[in-house]
Amino acid sequence: MAVLVTGGGGYIGSHMVWALIDAGEEVVVIDRLSTGFRWAIAPEARFYEGDIADAALMRQIFSENEIDAIIHFAGSVVVPDSVADPLGYYDNNTVKSRSLIESAVKAGIPYFVFSSTAAVYGTPDVLEPVTESVNLKPESPYGSSKLMTEIMLRDTASAHAFTYTALRYFNVAGADPAGRCGQSTAGATHLIKVACATALGMRPSISVFGTDYPTPDGTCVRDYIHVWDLVQAHLKALQRMRAGGGSLAANCGYGRGFSVLEVLDAVRNVHGSDFAVSFSERRPGDPAMVVADPSLAKEELGWVPQHDDLAGIIRSALDWELHLVRKNSY
Template sequence: MAVLVTGGAGYIGSHMVLALLDAGAEDVVVLDDLSTGFDWAVPEGVKLVVGDVADQDLVARVVRENRIDALAHFAAKIVVPESVSDPLGYYLANTVKTRALIEAAVGAGVRHVIFSSTAAVYGEPEVVPVTETVPLNPINPYGRSKLMSEWMIGDAAGPLGFSYVILRYFNVAGADPKGRSGQSSPNATHLIKVATQAALGKRERLDVFGTDYPTPDGSCLRDYIQVSDLAEAHRLALDHLRDGGDSLILNCGYGQGYSVLEVAEVVKRVSGVDFEVRIGPRRPGDPARIVAAADKIRDRLGWAPKFDDLDTIVTQALAWEDHLAKRNRV
């Protein structure tokens, strides 16, 4: 049977494809509209279907023609401040289209769903690290759009006869250690991506949004997870479901928080470049601190991350930015 990876030409989705191939999977199909992804990020030999995940006729045809039994759904909008200014766009992309995708895919034969969710469903948690059982209270449309999809998947699984794993990401960073993929969008908002661009002269500076939060240095505190470790969590989730495992909701993080200012200093040290850091006002929708409690994913899936080191993550991100610069000059 085959796996359908939506958003597989994008950052995290492309790493999922690599994880599947590295584990010996032969049948992987990517569905991506290429609005933020890149066709060159899809490895040679992997079928790429260019289209919208909400095109139900297309989804059903792809599932049937490729004998797909599992769906890994990454396609989404992910920028918190943008979700505040364009909430309807986020509910369309992350909720309405997910509903259409699930209906078409399951109706055509998919029996296992892995859903890309977010720590933003927790909002401003009172207890850190955050377990999967704390109250859910997202504070921005991005988090709410993802939570609505979580509810929808949970409600539909029993009646429609599919199992699922929902993975709540914390802050994804880094690149494939073999240099095959990385965060490639030039205007991405991921902190480590932006900081490495500043270090390499692709941006004039790094803007820090708020230093008046209730954290040790006043800047936001986040748990940074390396993208290949995250992709491996998805691959293990797929194995779990195909082996008859129960449906799960799991955090994906390391349980270690770093502030924005700490990350900036690490990027400066690793790159050897003292780039400008400019302090500005808070952005709407940003929680002060959020760090994962990740014991459950280790226990249930046997997940053992390999790249839990901020210097390593930054080194990978710098190498990928250098690769992109050379690629774009060709």
């Protein structure tokens, strides 16, 4: 059987494709390439360019390939953009996910892994690692759009022969340890990517948004997870469902947080040079602190992170930025 990866030309999706191929899986990719790249998709994967909401294309994909699982990454991911364009985010992340889920049910696809987000939590009531059982109260249209999709998956699983795993990502960073892919999107807002690009002189400075949060140094605190550990959690989720495991929502993080200023200091230390930093007002939709309690993923999926080291994450991100520089991709 094959696995369909939506958004397989994007940052996390391209890593997922490589991880599946490394695991001996047959892989099919659909991506409209709005932010992803054709070159980032492993050549062993079968590629369809198009939109997940194109029901005719989805029928074609399911008829031409023996697919038993979907890993769904396609979507928009920038929190401030979602605040400025909520309807666009609800369309791309929620409405189109609904169409994909419907296509999957009609085709009899039994397993579905969803790229969700820690943004479904908003700012937790207590500033400590969050479990999946806390109140879900997203503070941005991005978080709400993902939570709506989780709800649709839950209800679909109750009505059909359909099992899903929703993985709630914390802050994803780094690049493939083998150097095959990384975060390549122009204008990406991921802190570690922007800091690495600034350290290498590809950006004039980096902005810190807000220094008055209720955190030790006043800047936002996040849990940073290496992209390769993240895609391994997806593989574990797929294996668990194929073995008869039920539907699940689980955090993907390491259980410890770093502030924005701590991350910038770590980039300075790894790269060995300073860079310009500017300070701005808070951005809308940014919670003060969100750190994962990953116990459920470890227990239910048997997930054992291998790259839980901020310096190592930064080093792999820097290596990928140097690769982009050599490719003249800036």
